[in-house]
Amino acid sequence: MDDLLKLRSKMVSRLDPKYGKYLFVVVLGYYLITQFTNGTMYIMYYPSDAFPYRLLMVAGLLAFVKIMLFNRFADWKEFAVFLTLGLLILLGCIACQDWNFLYYYLLVVAAKDIDFKLIIKEFMIIIGTGLVLTFLSAKLGWIMGLTNSRDGSAEIRYALGTVYPTDLAARIFYLMLAYAMYKKFKFTLPEYVSLVSVTIWTYVVTDTRLDLGLMVLIITSGLFRDKIIALIKVLHVKWTSILSLIGIFSVIILTYLYQPNNLLFKIFNKLLSGRLEFGQVAFERYNVTLGGQMVAQNGNGGIHHGIFDYFFIDCSFLRVLMMNGMISFFILLFGIYYLTRRFMMQQTYVLEIALLLVILSSLLDHHLLEVSYNMLFLAFFANMDYFVGTKQK
Template identity: 30%
Template structure:
């Protein structure tokens, strides 16, 4: 087994191979969400380098039965979705899930934060200097200006900010709850003030609140029981998204009010479900939304809820498998009293009800970490040292 010394510590061969796939993939796909002009063939390269992640699996020496079962189910599903839709999204996710197996989550999240954070900073500054467009959208009902700061759309900018905050909290900020709360409040204010991204700002506040509660609440039996129930957050969020959409009726005051608060997400989701239905392994749907230009879109039909969008595009089989895998990871976190990992999965579930980035690693890197190494519970160790 070859080992390489890096700033991430000693990397084993399978880890080095995995990062040879992940790093170029994150860089290319992240730039694809900005207003920087990049050649389209780079996206092909981002998929081509996945070969290193595939090879890395064979350098892990041993595999658990659970890993082999998950790898087989997701790989087969990915191939069937690819056959039905010509979309490789599920297959890419399956490859990264397998490649991340046995790798410390801290190493992967550190790479994510460095790459995504650096590109976000570069994009933000470039948009202010006029090197790339800062697309500005105006809400017709209020006249509020929504800035995208070099990202293709204000809510995409807000989603990047949300996930950067979430994973920074998970890795670093949890040790300083008042700093975590202060950064969260400023971030939420900034998103509302300059991008009018109210739902993303709300999930930032919810995330900060959950992390602070975990830090301060006494770890007694009642606390553990409450956290145990939160392991079902992904199931609950997915079911609630589907139930509200399927039963949406604009003539009922409750649904009309919820739909208005969610910027029409229920009506758009209902229309998509009625028009396309749900297929086992997905279907080809051309979702048309805003982004990349301030030109108005007359035939807007975009579905924002991740659970609905993924189910429509990639089928019922994949979304059920993904929810089950996420829930198992949540239960494992409860059993090991790894409450901060549980908090991340809870925050992702809430955000995914209103945003469509659930299985996009350059937004939600946790989507590829469900088989990674969570055994080093550094949160518990360092918390004990603080007392």
């Protein structure tokens, strides 16, 4: 193994690292565009249901090529850890037939030593442009602009070319979060006005309470940035991680214990738009497995024909636990701990603020492992020099 790695290292050393950077930019751009398009009504033009999965397979393959050609591993142990984690995640993905975790993992490793500021800029350009083009396409009638309303409500919710209003709201939240990271949560007065306007517009269009609250938290984090950073420093890695784990396990346990006849549970379930109820259905229909399983689901997004039996797991952490299995679930939790520790050790506190907001969002939505929504995990091994300390560069 050592001889093979030494031979590979010699080959890698002959390649100019800038070509690895260029390849990653292409791979990330291709993946973001493909996954973003899958969340729009342009899917109606796909030649088959398998088409988007084939496109994403190409992205995964290109990410693997980037890793093998340009990534430098310290020794065979580091390479073995990369392969072992990849295989464990792969087994969970095969079992549940959902490949987001594997592709995200490949992109995380491929992003090693890439400037995270560059990653954020590419994300904002592609997703921002994609949203504008999607809105225009729906307005011009090139794709369908879906509308719906909550049960018992007369309020109309607009998807504007995306597959569902809540997905649109989540897109805008994560785009706003990317901008906040890029600005290190330091906003000017015109930026605050713009952020407040976008927040109000998003809520009026989509009527999504979760993302309204999250976007308000982004704005609030900017206003009280220094105080929040001071609090994070006091909490340090230990208590920040513990509080994150308490939040994750509390939602899962509440979902498991949900009683439809209990008044308190009824109130919580209504506030969470029925997420506790449908999460508990997952526990009733399926057991938690070690290596993952197929969990048949019908979400509200897109167009449905005939009788429609809604069942969907919204909580990202519960989805990974039930679909990818316990092994993948604990890999994810360890990854969050590792990221918290890295942000703390390198004093990139603004990224820790963003991570806490991502965790909070993922307690109630399912976009944690979709790079075209949450791209923060790409910071695992990326270069974070721009975010070190508290001064704006």
